[in-house]
Amino acid sequence: MATAIEISWIGALIGLALAIILILLKLAPTYSLILGAIVGAFIGGADFAEAVGILISGTQSVMGTVVRIIAAGVFAGVMMESGAAETIAKVIVDKLGGTKAMLSLALATMIITAVGVFIPVAVLIVAPIALSVGHKMGYSKVAMLVALSGGGKAGNIISPNPNTIAAAGGFKLDVNQVMIGGLVPALFGVAVAVILASVMKYKGTKVTDAEVAELEKANAAQLPALSKALVAPLIAIVLLMISPIGSMLGIDALASLKIDSLFILPFAGIIGTLALGKRTKILDYCGAGLNRMTPTILIIIGAGAIGGLITASTLPAQVVALVESSGISGTFLAPIAGVLMAAATASTSTGVILATGSFSHAILNTGVAPLSAAVMTHAGATVIDHLPHGTYFHVTRGAMNMSMKDRMKVALYESMVGLTMTIVAVVLYGFMI
Template structure:
């Protein structure tokens, strides 16, 4: 058993990063400073600590490249109105009586095709607010419907967290997306049930919410052309053995979306918009890599395994547990899934847990307590329906229940 840094050092670094994030220091700088302090306190020395941080950041580069190119798809879906058209169609088809289910399914699908979860919620929010006013549904109910749907879609999407987990375990992205389809469906069902319960307690005033002005949206076939192209390209590997890397498939889908919707002249503007949406998460991943490097080369993973053995718990529990804890610590699905995957992939594989199952359990676990107040998702989603912090805090247990549902389902599937 060889390691460079102590468990205490790694944990102190993590705590420092969390405190700085809560104090509203940029998450990337918080993670870098936490890694530096944790490494030095952990006994690595300044030179070793910095070298380990750099190595950890370098290990993120393949994920960062894919995430940067995925911004083309995200930008295209948002700016062409395709994401809104998909959401609007789903809501119209299911009708107002099934409003909660419609809102959840719309958010799930938009997130699943490659739009980031917070943007998926923001995209659906104007439609959800309009439905809430007409059907007398509470803000808490409609926001939970969007968040839960987003969580379900996030674990089956080509989003940064999925890419990071697949990279860490060296597994196919499409295979990981498919692995969590059943857990995602269970999460969706629980979301609809819990949201329906909360939505009935309607006492909200929507007057100040404001609804988005109508847009000239593309037709449905044009709206789904880009995401459909991505799905087909990524599915070629398991179906026919032809491997199309997400680095190619995701931006190609975005270009197709831009052209089919008649926005070819706006290609540069839309791709730049997409890049602006992924720069933040790309920088976050680099900062995450520095802390992941310290944690990965510390005694933490060995001590966690020892603790599991003392508690007489099987090794595979490390996968969902690490996803839950790391996502909660960073208040980020992406950072949590990345740190957990980078740190424990080797240990889980050595314990005989298949990479695809371990990645799926970590990924699902990272959606349990990822929306805590020291993260941006908490504030972005609350702001989408003009909800204050006190009201937003009350949703955390319900969100955790949705994430825990997909995590338990993912574990059960592994055991079967």
């Protein structure tokens, strides 16, 4: 449904600002975004019918992303609920051993996030292992959470998670393109996380004997074998990589076989469930995965509404004109949008959704290629997405049983990891490619 009216940029800006303020005041993000879109439409000059048209056209534009995220819930539910992700994490830490503890913890969180587990859940899975290793080696909780969170951030920009699907959808790309595009920044990010964690591993609060005793009581669950746990992620990775590998090798038959993540992720999840011998649990895993995806889906609908407002307004043109008149390269608009929106919402996925939904047209109008824009926006969303007004800050603090003071210390180092990935993304995709 097209909207003939052109909304003033002031109305769009006020609507976006109102939505962010309401999110900070703890109103549900979906309601905050829709209310911001409505108020912005009225201030911008729309009547009741035109405001509804703006909301509907905006929400319709994100339905492709919504459907893909719903489909990804099958895969996420299998990995999170079956114990497959925890098995992968334990094996990585056990194989690398205590002497390479920070590397093993960062890699474990990176890999299980990269195969489709949400970053807060990834930290929750690896945290008990980290506390056990930390107690044995005398390492601080601050250092270990830097490794976990830094590894998770790196894995998050190369995963088929909602944030990556949103980054791809916002710039009309396949999710595998954005996953591959984030690989080099992710490797730099995990390297910086390991270095920072290693430098400060003896500084700060240590794990107590009582905490380890509690962990031993809780860790009685039977986990699947590694060979079974790897089936779902390996199938997903292989199928997602068929088309890119075909393009790189010049094999037209493979390059043209563009199987969408909409099909790949549920298929991999179902085959993984059968390999785990959990056929009777498949409905439970699907339900659990959908429940985990629901908050993100609702936020995307709200982001579509505010995106519809901004698309119908003169704000994108004003932003491009401002960038051009300031002399700043338009390349920087993509990472700045990611940084600001993720900081406002304290969430990677919500930040990416808002940045792409609201500023994708403005970013592309500066001449930046869609893939470059997606990777830079995505990386930018990891810089300050861990602030205290979001859930990630508190989930990870609870997982490591940390004081508020120690958790705040970690935030600085998390930002250094995110900033590293953003700088690498900008250099690579903004100026080299």
